[in-house]
Amino acid sequence: MRAPAQFCPLARNDKPGSDTKPPGHREKRHGAYVADGLVAAGPPPAPAGGIGPPAGRAGAGHPARADDAKVRISRQPGFVYLPAVLAEQHKLIEKHAKAAGLGDVTVEWVNLTSGAAGNDALLSGNIDIADSGSTNMLLLNDRTKGDVKGLCGVGSTPMLLLTRNPDVKDLKDFSSKDKIALPSVKVSSQAVLLQIAAKKAFGPENATKLDPLTVQLGHPDAVAALASPHNEVNSHFSLPPFQQRELQDPAIHKVLNSFELVGEPVSNAIFYARTAWFNRNPKLAAAIVAAIDEANAEIAKDPLKAAKDYVAATNEKTPPETLVEIMKEPGTNFSTTPYGIMLQARHFYAMKTIKAEPKDWKDTFFPIVHNLPGK
Numbered sequence: 218m219r220a221p222a223q224f225c226p227l228a229r230n231d232k233p234g235s236d237t238k239p240p241g242h243r244e245k246r247h248g249a250y251v252a253d254g255l256v257a258a259g260p261p262p263a264p265a266g267g268i269g270p271p272a273g274r275a276g277a278g279h280p281a282r283a284d285d286a287k288v289r290i291s292r293q294p295g296f297v298y299l300p301a302v303l304a305e306q307h308k309l310i311e312k313h314a315k316a317a318g319l320g321d322v323t324v325e326w327v328n329l330t331s332g333a334a335g336n337d338a339l340l341s342g343n344i345d346i347a348d349s350g351s352t353n354m355l356l357l358n359d360r361t362k363g364d365v366k367g368l369c370g371v372g373s374t375p376m377l378l379l380t381r382n383p384d385v386k387d388l389k390d391f392s393s394k395d396k397i398a399l400p401s402v403k404v405s406s407q408a409v410l411l412q413i414a415a416k417k418a419f420g421p422e423n424a425t426k427l428d429p430l431t432v433q434l435g436h437p438d439a440v441a442a443l444a445s446p447h448n449e450v451n452s453h454f455s456l457p458p459f460q461q462r463e464l465q466d467p468a469i470h471k472v473l474n475s476f477e478l479v480g481e482p483v484s485n486a487i488f489y490a491r492t493a494w495f496n497r498n499p500k501l502a503a504a505i506v507a508a509i510d511e512a513n514a515e516i517a518k519d520p521l522k523a524a525k526d527y528v529a530a531t532n533e534k535t536p537p538e539t540l541v542e543i544m545k546e547p548g549t550n551f552s553t554t555p556y557g558i559m560l561q562a563r564h565f566y567a568m569k570t571i572k573a574e575p576k577d578w579k580d581t582f583f584p585i586v587h588n589l590p591g592k
Contacts, residue, residue, distance in 0.1 A: 300512035309508035330435035359571035367582040373482035380452040398439035407454035476548030483557030
């Protein structure tokens with residue numbers, strides 16, 4: 218059993234405010250669909266079947282190999298992605314791939330700003346593995362009839378709903394005057410938790426009561442919006458380290474804490490992939506899980522060093538010592554074990570967001586992690 222490391226990361230990304238398009242934006246240009254800068258020749262292919270020419274596969278004049286020579290993994294901003302950041306910076310996937318006899322495997326990390334963009338990129342074949350919240354995986358798992366599955370957990374961190382409206386003390390105080398920023402509306406971890414909170418506050422029949430107030434913004438852009446008293450977006454369901462940065466402003470306060478809301482960790486960062494990739498890359502898949510395990514061990518052994526490495530890799534402005542304190546918060550957990558999967562799956566099914574209800578978290582993950590005590 219892999220022991221969880223009590224902490225989390227963010228993946229290096231574009232500078233805050235550098236992308237004026239909403240996360241997950243897709244527009245058609247000359248017959249191609251563009252999703253956050255990734256281009257697919259035509260609409261995303263049907264979920265069943267392959268993902269197009271796999272990176273690094275053997276072709277004419279090239280020797281065949283058991284696994285791909287290259288893997289493309291998405292990255293997003295947020296401290297919950299810490300193990301992935303360390304895996305990239307310390308070349309842990311390359312290390313474990315070579316130890317598995319795969320030679321020199323190239324790992325390409327692709328910047329994205331939302332789970333919606335990651336799902337588009339995965340289905341269009343622009344990436345092999347998405348690193349995003351478990352709700353995004355559950356959505357694709359259902360819509361592809363099980364073709365997309367989780368590879369492993371990455372991290373879990375408490376998420377805070379923040380506001381600069383002094384009249385808002387709890388959910389019942391929100392009104393049409395407020396706008397709440399989410400990384401993706403309706404399907405992100407924050408969106409699901411907001412609906413779960415609404416059910417508790419207003420009754421089961423009112424889970425979507427606050428949905429009309431939500432807008433889609435990547436975390437860096439949401440931070441900038443919340444800092445401006447003239448921006449219509451005055452609330453943000455955030456993520457470390459952004460929420461700690463936002464709370465430095467005395468005009469901003471907490472409305473709810475996701476861990477206190479549900480009483481358990483929720484994996485808001487996991488790796489997931491398509492079945493064709495997993496079946497084609499058994500050794501590489503195992504090497505990737507082993508790399509995240511090693512990153513988690515590094516975090517547990519020396520959290521301050523892990524935090525310093527994160528700051529160096531991401532240009533994060535939060536001091537490493539503050540990141541270490543975040544690691545100690547209840548609900549923060551770095552582990553390949555997936556958490557909160559069934560909590561979110563049951564909610565999705567009740568809301569008719571997904572058509573098939575998983576009976577067990579293992580129904581939505583590849584067998585490589587079925588030995589872990591997921592939930």
